[in-house]
Amino acid sequence: MSAAALIFILMALLLFGLGHLLSTLSRRAAPAHVNDKRGNKMQSLSQAAHAAFEAAKRERMPIARVAQNAPDGPQSWFAQSIASVVPVYRADGGATYEKLSRKNEIRAELPSLYIRKRDYQSYVRWARTMQ
Numbered sequence: 001m002s003a004a005a006l007i008f009i010l011m012a013l014l015l016f017g018l019g020h021l022l023s024t025l026s027r028r029a030a031p032a033h034v035n036d037k038r039g040n041k042m043q044s045l046s047q048a049a050h051a052a053f054e055a056a057k058r059e060r061m062p063i064a065r066v067a068q069n070a071p072d073g074p075q076s077w078f079a080q081s082i083a084s085v086v087p088v089y090r091a092d093g094g095a096t097y098e099k100l101s102r103k104n105e106i107r108a109e110l111p112s113l114y115i116r117k118r119d120y121q122s123y124v125r126w127a128r129t130m131q
Contacts, residue, residue, distance in 0.1 A: 030086075030087035030099060030116075030119075034089060034096070034097040034099075034116065040117070041116055041117060042089065042097055042114045042115070042116060042117065043114060043115055043116070043117045043120055044111075044113070044114055045079050045082065045083070045088060045106070045110060045113040045114060045115055046075065046079065046110050046111060046113075048078075048079075048082055048115055048120045048123070049074075049075045049076070049077075049078035049079040049082060050075055050078075051120070052078045052081075052082065052120070052123065052124060052127065053067055053074045053075060053078050055124060056078075056127065059128070061127065061128070063081075063127060063130070067081075076110070079106055079110055079113075080106055081123075081127075082115060082120075082123050083106045083113075085122075085123050085126055086115055086116075086119035086120075086122060086123050087099050087100075087115070087116070087119065088100045088106070088113050088114070088115055089113065089114045089115065089116075090109065090112055090113055090114070091112060091114060097114055100113070
């Protein structure tokens with residue numbers, strides 16, 4: 001292997017590592033609590049699941065067909081999928097939401113669970129890239 005090829009490989013690895021480091025630093029962990037006094041930050045998980053299913057059908061994504069064939073139905077399938085990708089919150093009462101651990105059963109608590117609206121957009125982008 002020539003010296004030029006070795007330098008090229010090392011530079012590529014360095015750039016990849018730097019890019020990965022910068023992307024990791026720019027991502028912040030989801031907050032443990034969200035205060036939504038104005039009601040414009042949060043969206044119910046069931047509404048998000050329904051909207052994601054409609055978007056998947058409209059855009060003819062393969063996951064729409066997978067969700068339609070799910071034993072619990074498409075809304076439950078999308079709720080589980082969303083919860084596996086973005087943080088899920090439970091209303092504490094009033095305008096405060098507490099982040100759930102991943103160990104909770106989503107289906108049983110679906111009516112009382114919420115996600116951040118911006119996380120819904122992140123999920124839809126993620127779903128499109130998985131096609």
